[in-house]
Amino acid sequence: MRSFFLLGALTLAASTAAAQGADGKALYEQHCRKCHGATGKPSDGIKKMNPKIETFDAAFFAKRTDADLIKGIGEGKGKMKPFNEKLKPDEMAAVAKYIRTLKP
């Protein structure tokens, strides 16, 4: 199951690069920024309501592969709703790629 998912994510990454499709930054601004902040650092208000929310910094990414990120975004976690129905697989891959470029 896990290796199947990894394979899917790799195929996805390849097809995304080929298609130059989804705009990760635009998707982040539209769907994620209100909770995760413009630079990947949640506001104090959001942190108060969601103590488990983390800043998207090097320590955060050290614990997660791209496949983990895409899985987390797709399935949701705690107070974060799943994005499986809202975003296409290439869009989730693009937004996962984008959050790695943030400088919180």
Ligand code: HEC
């Ligand atoms: C309603 C607020 C909200 C929105 C909107 C939201 N998130 Fe989250 N997100 C959270 C919270 C809260 C957590 C921590 C969940 C927990 O650990 O219980 C989280 C966790 C995460 C994680 C970590 C999952 C893990 O592996 O632990 C990632 C990655 C993430 N969000 C990415 C995104 C992306 C990308 C978007 C936009 C497509 C998004 N989030 C939209 C609130 C939100």
